[in-house]
Amino acid sequence: xxxxxxxxxxxxxxxxxxxxxxxxxxxxxxxxxxxxxxxxxxxxxxxxxxxxxxxxxxxxxxxxxxxxxxxxxxxxxxxxxxxxxxxxxxxxxxxxxxxxxxxxxxxxxxxxxxxxxxxxxxxxxxxxxxxxxxxxxxxxxxxxxxxxxxxxxxxxxxxxxxxxxxxxxxxxxxxxxxxxxxxxxxxxxxxxxxxxxxxxxxxxxxxxxxx
Amino acid sequence: xxxxxxxxxxxxxxxxxxxxxxxxxxxxxxxxxxxxxxxxxxxxxxxxxxxxxxxxxxxxxxxxxxxxxxxxxxxxxxxxxxxxxxxxxxxxxxxxxxxxxxxxxxxxxxxxxxxxxxxxxxxxxxxxxxxxxxxxxxxxxxxxxxxxxxxxxxxxxxxxxxxxxxxxxxxxxxxxxxxxxxxxxxxxxxxxxxxxxxxxxxxxxxxxxxxxxxxxxxxxxxxxxxxxxxxxxxxxxxxxxxxxxxxxxxxxxxxxxxxxxxxxxxxxxxxxxxxxxx
Numbered sequence: 001x002x003x004x005x006x007x008x009x010x011x012x013x014x015x016x017x018x019x020x021x022x023x024x025x026x027x028x029x030x031x032x033x034x035x036x037x038x039x040x041x042x043x044x045x046x047x048x049x050x051x052x053x054x055x056x057x058x059x060x061x062x063x064x065x066x067x068x069x070x071x072x073x074x075x076x077x078x079x080x081x082x083x084x085x086x087x088x089x090x091x092x093x094x095x096x097x098x099x100x101x102x103x104x105x106x107x108x109x110x111x112x113x114x115x116x117x118x119x120x121x122x123x124x125x126x127x128x129x130x131x132x133x134x135x136x137x138x139x140x141x142x143x144x145x146x147x148x149x150x151x152x153x154x155x156x157x158x159x160x161x162x163x164x165x166x167x168x169x170x171x172x173x174x175x176x177x178x179x180x181x182x183x184x185x186x187x188x189x190x191x192x193x194x195x196x197x198x199x200x201x202x203x204x205x206x207x208x209x210x211x
Numbered sequence: 212x213x214x215x216x217x218x219x220x221x222x223x224x225x226x227x228x229x230x231x232x233x234x235x236x237x238x239x240x241x242x243x244x245x246x247x248x249x250x251x252x253x254x255x256x257x258x259x260x261x262x263x264x265x266x267x268x269x270x271x272x273x274x275x276x277x278x279x280x281x282x283x284x285x286x287x288x289x290x291x292x293x294x295x296x297x298x299x300x301x302x303x304x305x306x307x308x309x310x311x312x313x314x315x316x317x318x319x320x321x322x323x324x325x326x327x328x329x330x331x332x333x334x335x336x337x338x339x340x341x342x343x344x345x346x347x348x349x350x351x352x353x354x355x356x357x358x359x360x361x362x363x364x365x366x367x368x369x370x371x372x373x374x375x376x377x378x379x380x381x382x383x384x385x386x387x388x389x390x391x392x393x394x395x396x397x398x399x400x401x402x403x404x405x406x407x408x409x410x411x412x413x414x415x416x417x418x419x420x421x422x423x424x425x426x427x428x429x430x431x432x433x434x435x436x437x438x439x440x441x442x443x444x445x446x447x448x449x450x451x452x453x454x455x456x457x458x459x460x461x462x463x464x465x466x467x468x469x470x471x472x473x474x475x476x477x478x479x480x481x482x483x484x485x486x487x488x489x
């Protein structure tokens with residue numbers, strides 16, 4: 001292991017422990033690590049944006065003959081007029097372009113790519129399924145979809161059959177929240193495991209390399 | 212003060228300490244817990260197995276450094292699987308912070324295991340801003356979106372990219388994501404171009420994406436560290452995720468214990484008397 005790699009490991013270990021120290025209480029080490037991270041992220045993001053967008057996607061192609069790219073370039077510059085209250089209205093041209101493209105694209109992508117296939121996949125035949133287990137799951141899904149949709153139907157007071165169905169919908173929503181929460185716990189614990197794995201295997205493992 | 216009252220007013224730092232011990236101890240004693248394979252993970256593994264050998268595939272590193280513990284084992288296992296099948300791996304990312312360097316590091320490390328050569332067996336396209344435009348644009352021409360690879364080498368100088376023009380030349384996409392970009396791969400690339408997509412995602416996002424497996428928009432799904440461990444086991448190459456799962460199981464048991472204790476404290480403690488008086 002080279003000296004640079006060793007230094008990197010110790011630096012990462014310091015940042016990890018400094019951030020973990022917040023669990024005990026707020027302290028200067030935590031604040032240093034937090035501020036360094038914020039500054040580094042902002043600097044990295046600016047550098048990356050400059051290189052991958054301004055230089056690679058705008059300046060270089062313009063210089064190599066695709067002169068018409070100056071139009072999006074000017075539209076981008078117009079966004080900076082938002083910094084001046086007097087001229088901020090000029091930025092609406094760029095915003096209108098962005099909103100138009102986003103809305104048009106999203107309509108197609110969301111409808112064709114997400115909404116319709118998801119609706120289609122809930123329209124399943126109850127009979128002819130593969131086995132009793134699959135049939136049961138299909139029935140549960142149909143009940144879940146209908147009752148949850150009814151829970152979000154606000155044009156009529158939730159009373160009688162409508163109220164009962166909406167209450168079933170609440171159960172499905174609660175079970176879904178529980179599943180989400182369980183997965184969230186698993187996800188957060190995984191992140192902790194990753195850090196501890198690094199500290200034990202890489203950082204403590206590097207002690208033998210010193211000297 | 213009863214034990215239940217004491218529990219209710221317990222300093223949260225004791226909980227942190229107990230969770231820390233539960234995370235550290237299994238690493239030291241190398242504890243093992245059984246890991247079962249879910250149907251969604253098996254489907255994904257089988258779909259990758261079914262990809263013809265030597266095909267061109269995408270492995271997408273759409274995750275931030277903060278979720279490396281969950282996502283990197285998945286991407287590592289995916290790259291291993293494709294290299295084992297002699298597939299040509301093209302990596303890219305829609306995540307600016309960390310994505311380009313993580314894809315570079317993981318792919319190059321795994322390439323060493325399989326003696327693969329950059330530019331011939333794998334290429335890293337790096338990051339490009341604006342995922343909707345990027346994903347749509349690659350349907351027409353990958354080179355128009357990524358004129359160079361992550362290191363600035365023009366794609367025309369990389370032999371692997373001679374046979375790759377757009378999505379028509381891609382057999383499979385293995386998307387590893389910790390955010391909503393997975394939905395855009397589904398709604399743009401799968402829906403418009405029909406390229407099969409397998410997804411590995413963080414545990415937080417997994418419940419949302421199960422419906423995509425059921426609708427056939429994802430061929431399979433890996434959810435969190437558990438999903439990564441399942442894939443490693445199916446590959447017969449247990450690694451980071453399998454080691455992490457023993458810890459995961461122990462911490463889950465501890466958390467279940469906390470939930471049970473918390474509820475017992477709520478129902479048996481003084482609060483119950485107040486409630487009944489009310």
